[in-house]
Amino acid sequence: MNDNIRVYLLDDHPLVLEGLKNRLDSEPGIEVLHTFTDPREFIAQTELYCPDVALMDISLPYMDGFQLARLLKERYGNSLKIILLSGYTYEEFYYKAYKIGVHAYLSKQSSYGKIINAIKQSMLGHILIPENIGTTKDSNDALTAAEREVLQLLAKEKTNKEIALELAISQRTVEYHLTSINQKLEVKTRIGAVVKGFELGVLSFLKEE
Template identity: 70%
Template sequence: MPDQIRVVLLDDHPLVLEGLKNRLEKEPDIEVPQTFSDPRELLEKIGDCRPDVLVMDISMPHLNGFELGKMLKERFGHSLKIILLSGYTYDEFYAKAYEIGAHAYLSKQSTYAQIINAIKQSVMGYALVSEKMMAGPPDQLTPKEREVLELVAMELTNKEIALRLAISQRTVEYHLTSINQKLGVKTRIGAVAKGFKSGLLGSYTQDDK
């Protein structure tokens, strides 16, 4: 995983672009080298930007997000992660996003935290095609997230979890953020409690409350 995640933004609404850029650049491990409002310009210059992730709107003039995403995937393959933003939540749009190889399809009502989580998860190789996966039932935890949650329940620190799983502490933090969002909690303690209640961490009885 890169120390700095390079994110390029594409949206034909300047206020949306500026707001998202400003928020992303507050993250210590994210940088936004360039933003675009025209998909044709992005096609010409994206090679020079060398982004890890492209976050783009679907509804744009000249070229929609699905068409552009397909072209970029054919050109860059897995080296470029694509996150689509849309005001539409139709099932066929989710399916289309998955078909072209997008790593996430998010509603424009998503919070900055959800978008940031999708960016970081995509860089780790996880596809979050449906926004519902980001706050869904516990069975949508990835196998690695389950491992992390089990070690949190054993009261291991982030450093100890990183050593146990042979991953970086930053990756552990990314997993914990995703776990909390999927379980609908805000803390490690809340995640462990939800894990027991849902059966992810063994049995949970009335006496455990």
């Protein structure tokens, strides 16, 4: 059974589409079903093939990304995850996007790694809020309840398989959580995440066990 995350790409710049498609297709667990330059064709094909994630530009012909996102949310609700890419990083654009119900609003300058993480996190139901939006949070508060559970088990030197069994989730979901934890804590390794967790007080109670 193919359990890849199925993605549609929409951008009116063919070179951007080609670059994104090539990179995403090389990522395990992600499959680009189709690329589009015209939102009208995108709408028609979405009804036929039902992708998991729509990754699309804000600036489009015939309608903008906000209008399209609103239409998609009305038709598909949360069954279709929406990630917007834009060259505009105005705070009001962020608020407008999240009011519609998108799962992420990313700058076109974002790394492929950040885009890939947004795709995977959206499938877990997470909404990625850019750090420059006027909200107060630290790395401790940024971790979701599920991520805290994973980090706790990581601190007990559990393997991905053991974490998956204990939390009754798939190993792929564990990997998604670990990617998000590392990004939020700004570390690159499992050990780094645990060390940072203790430094921030997220794992302080584990010392008493």
